[in-house]
Amino acid sequence: MSGSNDIGDVLRRLETTIASRKGASADSSYTASLLAGGAQKCAKKFGEEAVEAALAAVSGDKSHLTAEAADVLYHLIVMLAQQDVSLNDVADALAAREGRSGHDEKASRKT
Numbered sequence: 464m465s466g467s468n469d470i471g472d473v474l475r476r477l478e479t480t481i482a483s484r485k486g487a488s489a490d491s492s493y494t495a496s497l498l499a500g501g502a503q504k505c506a507k508k509f510g511e512e513a514v515e516a517a518l519a520a521v522s523g524d525k526s527h528l529t530a531e532a533a534d535v536l537y538h539l540i541v542m543l544a545q546q547d548v549s550l551n552d553v554a555d556a557l558a559a560r561e562g563r564s565g566h567d568e569k570a571s572r573k574t
């Protein structure tokens with residue numbers, strides 16, 4: 464571990480590490496092995512981890528859910544990196560939604 468546990472700092476460090484694995488040897492780096500598999504491999508692993516997190520949530524085991532959520536975030540950032548989408552891009556999308564209820568957004572799509 465190097466640096467703070469602040470969620471923003473951790474995610475930014477992880478994104479930097481993941482980006483550094485582009486073009487690295489798949490034998491030495493798990494991230495590189497995912498990236499080498501392209502969009503399908505990255506999306507498949509992300510989907511699997513998301514389902515595992517959902518099952519952990521239903522089980523009520525908080526420490527299991529926490530571990531699975533970490534897997535989800537790691538695999539999400541790998542999938543985004545493979546598509547050249549940054550966490551800043553995602554932050555911009557979330558910030559643009561701030562203050563608008565999901566109910567209101569959904570209703571606006573029906574009109």
Ligand SMILES: N=c1c2ncn([C@@H]3O[C@H](COP(=O)(O)OP(=O)(O)OP(=O)(O)O)[C@@H](O)[C@H]3O)c2ncn1[C@@H]1O[C@H](COP(=O)(O)O)[C@@H](O)[C@H]1O
Pocket residue numbers: 477480484491492493494495508533534537
């Ligand atoms: N945060 C993670 C991280 N979280 C989960 N994982 C890996 O994600 C995989 C989860 O997949 P599974 O549970 O399905 O395990 P598996 O069956 O072995 O996986 P598959 O063979 O099916 O792909 C495991 O191999 C975990 O080790 C991670 N691998 C790497 N990181 C970070 O990425 C950095 C770079 O890692 P490398 O690219 O391997 O150098 C590391 O220092 C970490 O900070």
